[in-house]
Amino acid sequence: MAHDAQAAALPPLKQVVADYAGDKQAFQVPWGKAMMWIFLLSDTFIFTCFLTGYMNVRVSTMASWPNPSQVFALHLFGQDIPLILIAIMTFVLITSSGTMALAVNYGYRRDRQKTVVLLCATAALGATFVGMQAFEWTKLIMEGVRPWGNPWGAPQFGSAFFMITGFHGCHVTAGVIYLLITAKRVGSGFYDRKGTYETVEVAGLYWHFVDLVWVFIFAFFYLW
Amino acid sequence: MSQAEGQQQHPLTIYLWIWLLLFVLSACSYAVDYFHLQGMLRWTLIIVFMLLKAGFIVAIFMHMAWERLALKFAILLPPLCLLVLIGFMAIEGDYTFITRGTAFLR
Numbered sequence: 424m425a426h427d428a429q430a431a432a433l434p435p436l437k438q439v440v441a442d443y444a445g446d447k448q449a450f451q452v453p454w455g456k457a458m459m460w461i462f463l464l465s466d467t468f469i470f471t472c473f474l475t476g477y478m479n480v481r482v483s484t485m486a487s488w489p490n491p492s493q494v495f496a497l498h499l500f501g502q503d504i505p506l507i508l509i510a511i512m513t514f515v516l517i518t519s520s521g522t523m524a525l526a527v528n529y530g531y532r533r534d535r536q537k538t539v540v541l542l543c544a545t546a547a548l549g550a551t552f553v554g555m556q557a558f559e560w561t562k563l564i565m566e567g568v569r570p571w572g573n574p575w576g577a578p579q580f581g582s583a584f585f586m587i588t589g590f591h592g593c594h595v596t597a598g599v600i601y602l603l604i605t606a607k608r609v610g611s612g613f614y615d616r617k618g619t620y621e622t623v624e625v626a627g628l629y630w631h632f633v634d635l636v637w638v639f640i641f642a643f644f645y646l647w
Numbered sequence: 648m649s650q651a652e653g654q655q656q657h658p659l660t661i662y663l664w665i666w667l668l669l670f671v672l673s674a675c676s677y678a679v680d681y682f683h684l685q686g687m688l689r690w691t692l693i694i695v696f697m698l699l700k701a702g703f704i705v706a707i708f709m710h711m712a713w714e715r716l717a718l719k720f721a722i723l724l725p726p727l728c729l730l731v732l733i734g735f736m737a738i739e740g741d742y743t744f745i746t747r748g749t750a751f752l753r
Contacts, residue, residue, distance in 0.1 A: 475732055
């Protein structure tokens, strides 16, 4: 209350500063975690805008939409298996989410070695995912998919595909680098000296979010 | 031990169970495509499996289930306004489709 009374007596701009700098904490979590959640919230809006844009062009196009089940099929063992590459990518990403969750847990148990191994495994699975995505892009570009057209139907298919999966792939790539830096710091004992492993949990939030976005892309772009 | 570490230490088994569950749910959504389900059944199953997976990732892997209500509100409520955007864009897309139909396909 004393703070409010002091602030009320200040000139307007200083009052704004005093109000925003008021000695109160809204979220009872480390600041890094609160800021990561707010960043992920803004990223949610970005990816929803992409998926909504995709919905809009798919609803409004007069041409027929290419069938993702066939477009993303692979010829394996003498037969076409629908969507198989995307299914494998999904399982790779979920596996990496699992190893990440375990890494956070072992970090809080102060088990440095297991945390480093699990973080590196997560990064390796993430890199595998990006590699498979590069393979998928190459295959589609060779088949003639462009942002302005493709051999099978609605031209908007290519632009939506490259935009959405490209942006997600960038997130995964950034995540791999982020995880490797975190792993290096865990290995060097940086967080032991700092006295807390919460930074590993914050890195985990980002990684799980990348998996979360893929859940929606998988459902709306590949399965719909 | 810092404040966050006291709050977010959970038994390993819960992560392993959720991990397994996510695998099963992903296999289910892939099965929807593999068995060529169509129409309302397909769309309903896709949405149900998607929401279940998203819910478990946010609640357990991202620890949201154990966070305080203030943080849950701050992070989970704002995305609801995106439903308005999605609704508007669906209506607008339908309108564009009908307009194109009457203008170009006569």
